[in-house]
Amino acid sequence: MALTTRLTQRLGLAHPIVSAPMAFAAGGRLAAAVTAAGGLGLIGGGYGDKDWLTRELAAAGSARIGCGFITWSLAKQPELLHLVLARKPAAVFLSFGDPVPFVDSIKAAGAAVMCQVQTRRDAAHALDCGADIVVAQGAEAGGHGEKRATLTLVPEVADLIAARAPDTLLLAAGGIGDGRGLAAALMLGADGVLVGSRLWASTEANVSQAMHAAALAATGDDTVRSQVMDLARKLDWPPRFTARVLRNAYIERWHGREAELMAVADEEAAKYRAAWAAGDPVNSNTFVGEVAGLIRTIEPAATIVTHMVAEAEACLAHGARLTV
Numbered sequence: 641m642a643l644t645t646r647l648t649q650r651l652g653l654a655h656p657i658v659s660a661p662m663a664f665a666a667g668g669r670l671a672a673a674v675t676a677a678g679g680l681g682l683i684g685g686g687y688g689d690k691d692w693l694t695r696e697l698a699a700a701g702s703a704r705i706g707c708g709f710i711t712w713s714l715a716k717q718p719e720l721l722h723l724v725l726a727r728k729p730a731a732v733f734l735s736f737g738d739p740v741p742f743v744d745s746i747k748a749a750g751a752a753v754m755c756q757v758q759t760r761r762d763a764a765h766a767l768d769c770g771a772d773i774v775v776a777q778g779a780e781a782g783g784h785g786e787k788r789a790t791l792t793l794v795p796e797v798a799d800l801i802a803a804r805a806p807d808t809l810l811l812a813a814g815g816i817g818d819g820r821g822l823a824a825a826l827m828l829g830a831d832g833v834l835v836g837s838r839l840w841a842s843t844e845a846n847v848s849q850a851m852h853a854a855a856l857a858a859t860g861d862d863t864v865r866s867q868v869m870d871l872a873r874k875l876d877w878p879p880r881f882t883a884r885v886l887r888n889a890y891i892e893r894w895h896g897r898e899a900e901l902m903a904v905a906d907e908e909a910a911k912y913r914a915a916w917a918a919g920d921p922v923n924s925n926t927f928v929g930e931v932a933g934l935i936r937t938i939e940p941a942a943t944i945v946t947h948m949v950a951e952a953e954a955c956l957a958h959g960a961r962l963t964v
């Protein structure tokens with residue numbers, strides 16, 4: 641049995657799994673490993689560091705991969721998109737901002753336009769922009785996102801797509817950490833899933849051992865959505881977005897005291913960035929979603945993808961038996 645969906649057919653994949661373009665964590669090695677395992681790997685172009693991007697695109701070798709950008713940040717240095725398009729990516733992923741300025745060049749380069757959205761309103765805008773693939777991201781997700789839950793956002797966007805642009809594909813994102821999540825997402829109307837946190841917990845991800853250990857010790861109860869990390873890093877995030885991280889002493893100290901943090905931001909930013917660069921999960925933050933409660937081991941991406949698909953197949957076969 642294999643999971644064949646419109647996504648696998650359209651993009652020529654073995655499995656309906658795309659790895660999330662996680663800033664810093666998803667480099668060329670992880671993206672190439674996910675593609676080699678039969679999914680589609682995306683490099684996390686994040687805030688846009690030209691040297692990092694050049695290095696990670698090279699690290700992916702000749703693998704067929706894509707790349708993601710934080711859209712409001714890409715708008716400040718649009719030339720990075722051309723760096724990526726020159727490599728003929730399978731897809732370019734845009735999230736957290738207006739995709740309009742970038743859609744035409746991505747399409748002209750022959751890459752699929754993937755727009756991650758957090759609301760039905762933004763999904764409608766993505767369709768207006770001509771997105772090839774809409775990614776509906778629920779609040780369970782690790783990293784940045786908003787408030788809607790995956791369980792209701794995905795079918796609502798599926799209905800919107802069916803009514804307005806039925807050729808557009810839909811991925812579910814946020815909280816998908818095993819085959820149960822993959823099977824459920826397909827039942828909600830998605831053509832595939834975007835997996836972040838579970839592949840963050842892989843041997844190929846650029847993540848410190850200490851942060852991996854912190855996530856292994858955590859349950860889904862131990863994460864929180866906050867703006868503290870962005871204020872501490874002096875990043876210019878639109879206020880509607882928060883990020884999900886593991887609770888720690890840093891969060892306990894500043895969450896709810898954001899105005900006080902801003903007052904000492906210069907001093908804090910230097911300390912925070914140093915701790916972050918050292919992979920320190922105590923004095924900076926571990927970006928991971930509620931999926932933390934489903935992560936028991938750090939494994940190669942291929943093992944994670946293979947297990948996820950096998951478990952989803954078993955779930956779907958079991959589900960079919962329930963109707964008899």
Ligand SMILES: Cc1cc2nc3c(=O)[nH]c(=O)nc-3n(C[C@H](O)[C@H](O)[C@H](O)COP(=O)(O)O)c2cc1C
Pocket residue numbers: 660661662663665684685686687708709710734735736756777780781782783784813814815816834835836837838840927928929930931
């Ligand atoms: C460590 C980490 C970093 C992330 N960085 C980005 C990013 O730079 N750009 C982006 O569009 N999404 C980013 N995300 C969110 C993912 O695109 C995706 O929506 C999310 O990981 C899906 O939920 P999950 O973590 O439960 O799998 C990040 C997620 C994580 C866990």
